[in-house]
Amino acid sequence: MINFQKSYKISTFTAILFVASNSATAVNCGDTITTPTVLTENLTCPIDIDNQNGLIVEGPSGSLYMNGYTLTCNLDNLPLFTDAAGIRITGMASLVTDGTVNNCNYGIFVVGTGFHTISDMTITNSLEDGIDLRSDNNTAIKNHIQFSGEDGIDMQGDFSSVIQNYIEFSDRDGIEADNDFGTVAFNFVTGSQRAGIEMEASDNNTIVQNTVMNNGDGISGDSGGIVITSQSSSNNLILGNTAENNLPFDLKDRIDPNCTGSNQWVANNFVTADPACLE
Template sequence: MMTRRLRFAATFLIFQIITSGLLISPYGFAVECYDTITSPTLLSKEINCPLSVDTPQALTIIGPSGSLTMLEGGKVSCTTSTSESGKPKVGVGSMSAGGWAEITEDGEVTFGNWTQEEVPEIQERTTYTVEEKMNLFRVRAGVLIEGSSANITGGEIEGCPTGINVQGLGSHTITGIKILNSEYNGIIIRSSHNKTSNNEITGIIRPRGYGIMIETGSDNNTINSNYISATSGAALHSQGNHTTITKNEIVNNQGHGIVMAPAANNSAVIHNQISFNKYDRVQVHTDLNTLSVNTITHNESRGIIMMNAKDNTIKDNVIIYNKTFDIVDHSQNMLCTNKVNNWANNSIGDTETAMPACLKEQ
């Protein structure tokens, strides 16, 4: 349906240009690897762009004037070569010179085939934190969004370290995109007031990889009606305040479903379908959130778990057929008399599905 709408919109646009006798279209059509897009642009072909230190993004969109609409056949892919060990290279140093790096599950990095002239800032350092190591590679993306109020719509992004890196001042729109087989993140959000909707994110390869990652300080973002599946880490990890997470389908992931990290206060998780995932479906480490009208079923671990969280409202959810407990609140006492969080009118399993057990009566 989404593809049909995009095809119709493109056909109608071209028809208008021809029948009105306009010689100049407001849309640009010629898109090549490493372009910076600052005006409305259409992409109707696949571009395959090797990424490196010098070219860390396949495309950059700068708002407010920049936008990209990918029509049928429009696709951005990132070349991934392999090191001598057979592991994926991630482009440290010059790709033409064969610079590469490997990351283990613990974040250990081995650099190979590079010189101090190629990457002096790496050569000079002998130790890195895990986060620093991961950030060396997560900045590489199929599409980087900068400025404010930029738009990207339709098409596919495949095989990039991160599918879309959302930065700048924010208020960007990301909609209707298939993001396939990213190494680390489908979408990483590093700004505020963005809208991410109707995207399909599948196949995050590396451990700790996220379908959608919202970083600390990225507030008032809306995540709506996305499909997220086959991620190695959490499908959706939020560290931003005032995040709205609604009507998403999160299924068959190897990590958690939704994680609300300690910085993610005053957020809403409403009307989501979360099923057949490996670990906790909704894990909350923060305060003053609302979790309502979600369906959380058939997961390998717990349904909703409160981890040192308070003043949250959890109501009107269906949380059943989860392997261990349907609902867990580590902030409540065993009699549920301290009322740290507000549990109300949730449908859960019949026996031994709540911890503490008194949560069933809330």
């Protein structure tokens, strides 16, 4: 089991390194950050056709330590059909940490080669996803995500990890896995309108020791605690999770009514399941 105290110390040490090695840096809305940067003030960023991201962080040289400050989006002129974001992460191996992103279309939108890390962020009131992982090999750890208009975290890139996040009140899924070979571990997910954790076209993922409570409207076909919805989801391991008070079921597998398929449900703590043979 992950040592939460050790994880916190690692994250804090990373932040201290940022502060010690980089002077406070003036940052303006719309900037592309290509060096290790420390935010010095709150930002309110208008999002329009010419400036579709509050900030862009480009790795491997660019990283952002937000120093406890908040980036808020002004969406009065938000373009239609856009992936506009509070923070867009590009390139490879960047870090965004220790701040708040509020009232944006996507909170943090992750593309590029991957190997990025998003940690210790608070992401609130996103119109779409709180964090959208579009590239591979990314990590979202110890973030607090609430009131997302769609998913709290959407995993579309392969080999990504979503660990120790607190996700609440998503209008769709708390965590949606549309990826392969990912890890979803030690998250707390509550208040999602659809599923706490949904596997949709998702293969070879490990869903382990998450707590999933009070999710689902009981109406949507994808509603519930931990849910497999797609025929193309296979070889997933759902192990040691706690799922309670989810509607209509804590565990739900829509594609395997006899529990004879390749997805493995093992040693989960739950009250209700469909089919009843899930474990």
